[in-house]
Amino acid sequence: MKKHILCFLTGLFFGLSAFAQSFTVDGINFNVTSDSSVEVTSGGSYTGDITIPYSVSYSEKVYIVTSIGYYAFYNCSSFSSITFPDGLTSIGYAAFYNCSSLSSITFPNGLTSIGYYAFYNCSSLSSITFPDGLTSIGENAFSDCSSLSSITFPDGLTSIGENAFSGCTSLSSITFPDGLTSIGGGVFYTCYSLSSITFPDGRTSIGEWAFYGCTSLSSVTFPDGLTSIG
Helix, strand or coil: CHHHHHHHHHHHHHHHHHHCCEEEECCEEEEECCCCEEEECCCCCCCEEEECCCEEEECCEEEEEEEECCCCCCCCCCEEEEECCCCCCEECCCCCCCCCCCCEEECCCCCCEECCCCCCCCCCCCEEECCCCCCEECCCCCCCCCCCCEEECCCCCCEECCCCCCCCCCCCEEECCCCCCEECCCCCCCCCCCCEEECCCCCCEECCCCCCCCCCCCEEECCCCCCEEC
C-alpha cells in the first residue's frame, strides 16, 4: 500500500513540475499552466504600448496565452496601453494594480472574468467597453479609476463584485445589462459625478452602500421586481 502511495505522489510531483516552468519572450514573463497554455506573470519592466501575443514558443512547444496572472503588471506605471490576445479568458487578482499611466485597454471577446483589484487605481483609464463573453467583474476591480467616465457592460454579465467601481469620480451614467443578477455592496461608492442609473428587470435587490456619496444622482429607474435596497 505504501509503495502505491509513493508512486502516486511521485507521479503527481512530476506532473506538476511539467507545468511549473517559467520563461521570458520579448521581455514578457510567462508561466506554463497546462500542456497547451501559459499565463503572463510578474517581473517584467514595461514601457510604452504593450501587446500580449496570442501564442509563444518554449522548448520546441507552442503555448496559447490564456490568462494574465496575479500581480502580473503590479505597480507598472510607465506603459500607456495594452492589447490582449483573442485566446485570453481571465485577468487575475491585482494584475494591473496601480498602473497609473494605463489609458487604453482593448479586451478580447473570449474574456470571461476580471479578478479582484485587477485595475485598481488605474487613474488614467477613461473609457471601457467590456466584451460580450464577460460574465463577472471582481471586487474592487476598477476602484479609484478616477478618470473613468464611460462604461459599456455586455449582455452576458451576471455579477459585479463589491466596490467594483467605487471612487470612480468621473463616471456619470450607468445602464446595466438585462442578465445581471448580482450587484455587490458599495459598487459605486463615492462616484460623485454619477447622475443617472437604469436597473435591469431581473434585479430583486441592491447591496448595502451601493451608491453612498453619489451626490449628483438625479435619475434612477428601478425594475418592477425589486424587493430590497440595502
